[in-house]
Amino acid sequence: EAGVAQSPRYKIIEKRQSVAFWCNPISGHATLYWYQQILGQGPKLLIQFQNNGVVDDSQLPKDRFSAERLKGVDSTLKIQPAKLEDSAVYLCASTFLTSYNSPLHFGNGTRLTVT
Amino acid sequence: DQQVKQNSPSLSVQEGRISILNCDYTNSMFDYFLWYKKYPAEGPTFLISISSIKDKNEDGRFTVFLNKSAKHLSLHIVPSQPGDSAVYFCAASGYTGTASKLTFGTGTRLQVTL
Numbered sequence: 001e002a003g004v005a006q007s008p009r010y011k012i013i014e015k016r017q018s019v020a021f022w023c024n025p026i027s028g029h030a031t032l033y034w035y036q037q038i039l040g041q042g043p044k045l046l047i048q049f050q051n052n053g054v055v056d057d058s059q060l061p062k063d064r065f066s067a068e069r070l071k072g073v074d075s076t077l078k079i080q081p082a083k084l085e086d087s088a089v090y091l092c093a094s095t096f097l098t099s100y101n102s103p104l105h106f107g108n109g110t111r112l113t114v115t
Numbered sequence: 116d117q118q119v120k121q122n123s124p125s126l127s128v129q130e131g132r133i134s135i136l137n138c139d140y141t142n143s144m145f146d147y148f149l150w151y152k153k154y155p156a157e158g159p160t161f162l163i164s165i166s167s168i169k170d171k172n173e174d175g176r177f178t179v180f181l182n183k184s185a186k187h188l189s190l191h192i193v194p195s196q197p198g199d200s201a202v203y204f205c206a207a208s209g210y211t212g213t214a215s216k217l218t219f220g221t222g223t224r225l226q227v228t229l
Contacts, residue, residue: 004158042119042204042219043159056216091158103149104217106158 002026004107006092012113018080021110025073025094031055033104034067034077035091043091049075082114118142119207121220128227134192136223138205141186145207145218150179150190153202153222162203163190195227 005024013019025032030051035043046065048055051072060067064083069075079086089111093104120139128134138148146167151159165172165179165188172179178191192199205220 040221042121042206042221044219045216048216093158103161103164104159106151106160108156108158 004092004094004105006090006107006110008110009108010111010113012115013082015084015114016081018078019082019112020076020078021090021092021112023075023077023092023107025075025092026096026105029094029096029105030072031095031097031102032069032075033093033095034075035093035106037089037091037109039088046077079112082112084114087112087114117221118145119205119218119220121203121205121223123223124221125224125226128195128225130197130227130229131194134190134195134199134225134227136190136192136203136205136225138188138190138220139186140188140207142207142209142218143186145209147208148179148181148188149206149208149217150177151204151206151219153204159204192225195225197227197229200225200227 007022032049034046036046037043046060047057047067049069052069067077089109091106091109093106095102118141149164150162152162153159163174163177163179165181170181181188202222202224204222206217208217
């Protein structure tokens with residue numbers, strides 16, 4: 001099966017600019033996650049979707065971050081305006097089962113550098 | 116508040132020897148634990164997991180041990196191989212009141228030398 005696809009792989013922007021990341025989960029996976037991984041830290045959950053509904057966005061900085069999954073398949077994560085501290089790898093993951101102990105399937109991530 | 120801690124940022128082990136990676140957690144509501152392996156420029160991949168009702172789970176060269184009273188788990192790799200060189204993340208799962216959430220540790224970089 002094809003894995004989780006993410007694009008772009010790398011992005012360099014200046015602070016205060018906007019950026020968007022795209023994710024296509026594994027076919028049939030209802031649950032989609034966006035994680036932020038800052039260098040030297042573990043991945044931190046930003047938002048979780050179940051189909052096209054938000055399950056948990058408690059750690060999403062909503063003043064600058066937004067995410068959508070309109071048709072319950074692809075998802076887009078946007079940052080506007082970006083700050084220096086947003087430099088990180090943004091990982092998308094998906095699972096087939098809704099059970100919370102289902103292992104996540106991660107994409108290769110988008111490395112964002114904010115200058 | 117780091118609820119999942121991996122206190123060793125790096126570990127170097129000779130090929131053929133045992134690698135032991137440790138993880139501690141503070142939240143007693145966690146009831147499922149996973150290990151992920153990450154190569155450079157790739158996303159983490161699932162390695163092995165354990166439920167809180169067990170104290171050991173084995174899959175080939177990989178064994179995870181859970182000590183609930185100490186809130187500690189460890190991953191044993193025997194024998195270690197050069198291809199095991201990667202960053203290993205411990206993760207813990209449990210309901211937080213609104214939804215399930217997977218909390219990751221900061222990772223341990225394992226280097227297996229020849």
